[in-house]
Amino acid sequence: MIPAQFTHIPVTTVKEASDALNHYGDDSKLLAGGHSLIPLMKLRLATPAVLIDIARISNLRGIREEKDKLIVGALTTHEQIENSPLIKKYAPIIAAAAKLVGDPQVRHRGTIGGSVAHGDAASDLSVALFAANASFVATGPNGVRTIGAVDFFLGFWTTALNQDDVLTEIHIPFAPTSNWSYQKFTIRSQDWAVVSVAVSESNIILGAMGEIPLRAAKSEEAIASGADFEQAANFADEGTSPSSDLRASADYRRHLAKVMVLDALKEAKHRS
Numbered sequence: 001m002i003p004a005q006f007t008h009i010p011v012t013t014v015k016e017a018s019d020a021l022n023h024y025g026d027d028s029k030l031l032a033g034g035h036s037l038i039p040l041m042k043l044r045l046a047t048p049a050v051l052i053d054i055a056r057i058s059n060l061r062g063i064r065e066e067k068d069k070l071i072v073g074a075l076t077t078h079e080q081i082e083n084s085p086l087i088k089k090y091a092p093i094i095a096a097a098a099k100l101v102g103d104p105q106v107r108h109r110g111t112i113g114g115s116v117a118h119g120d121a122a123s124d125l126s127v128a129l130f131a132a133n134a135s136f137v138a139t140g141p142n143g144v145r146t147i148g149a150v151d152f153f154l155g156f157w158t159t160a161l162n163q164d165d166v167l168t169e170i171h172i173p174f175a176p177t178s179n180w181s182y183q184k185f186t187i188r189s190q191d192w193a194v195v196s197v198a199v200s201e202s203n204i205i206l207g208a209m210g211e212i213p214l215r216a217a218k219s220e221e222a223i224a225s226g227a228d229f230e231q232a233a234n235f236a237d238e239g240t241s242p243s244s245d246l247r248a249s250a251d252y253r254r255h256l257a258k259v260m261v262l263d264a265l266k267e268a269k270h271r272s
């Protein structure tokens with residue numbers, strides 16, 4: 001459990017980070033909270049020769065309100081999100097998801113930017129941000145671009161970020177204070193989701209039911225055409241491709257998705 005040798009390069013601006021990524025190329029990776037990357041390096045599933053440490057870029061931290069959205073810096077920790085009065089007021093589903101990430105140690109070190117950039121389909125924040133119609137701001141050598149949640153998650157541990165992009169901000173439109181629910185099923189307390197479900201108004205998003213957070217499109221369509229919650233929830237696993245692993249079989253995940261979508265729809269309605 002010892003990582004391969006690497007060079008550690010601390011940077012203090014986004015430009016320095018982007019330039020360093022560009023200079024060192026595929027052999028380099030950004031380091032934020034280190035709570036996904038370092039475990040992978042210890043297992044030698046990732047062996048970057050250069051780690052560009054962005055933790056000291058102070059303007060990538062914090063949460064502010066702008067017109068009808070929240071702007072969250074990529075280095076904002078899960079704990080800061082969980083306890084932010086602004087997030088609780090304008091995007092309570094995001095606070096609820098952050099509160100369920102790992103344990104307190106993980107929440108104090110792990111960042112929202114690292115969580116979404118890592119591209120794990122079970123990431124609590126990725127699933128909730130997708131449901132909340134968030135968008136992601138990336139700075140690369142050719143400037144700044146904003147990527148919607150629909151286009152951000154591309155495949156297993158793969159997002160729309162290029163190798164030399166720095167994710168700087170996450171934009172969250174003011175989400176409903178009612179009609180939302182975040183459900184997470186775990187084998188143990190304080191663990192990764194076996195399956196998760198985020199409902200925000202008409203969006204129903206599933207975590208850990210495929211390579212990326214997935215829309216339960218058939219359930220959404222059923223609700224839109226007047227089906228009741230039980231009927232709609234029965235379609236929850238359509239178009240998904242859950243895997244079997246030590247925590248659950250694919251069939252059990254399919255079962256969970258249906259049960260949890262039903263629970264989420266009921267809880268969201270109850271909040272309305």
Ligand SMILES: Cc1cc2nc3c(=O)[nH]c(=O)nc-3n(C[C@H](O)[C@H](O)[C@H](O)COP(=O)(O)OP(=O)(O)OC[C@H]3O[C@@H](n4cnc5c(N)ncnc54)[C@H](O)[C@@H]3O)c2cc1C
Nearest residue numbers: 030032033034035036037102110111114117123124167191
């Ligand atoms: C014991 C344990 C339990 C956990 N449980 C959960 C859980 O229940 N739910 C959950 O969702 N997560 C869980 N996590 C993961 C945790 O949320 C991580 O904090 C998160 O996935 C990664 O954030 P980080 O800041 O640590 O990123 P890092 O590990 O530093 O980086 C992760 C990846 O993102 C890239 N990256 C980081 N920041 C940026 C950026 N600004 N721009 C571009 N690329 C970037 C890195 O290069 C790397 O590839 C757990 C982790 C551990 C160790």
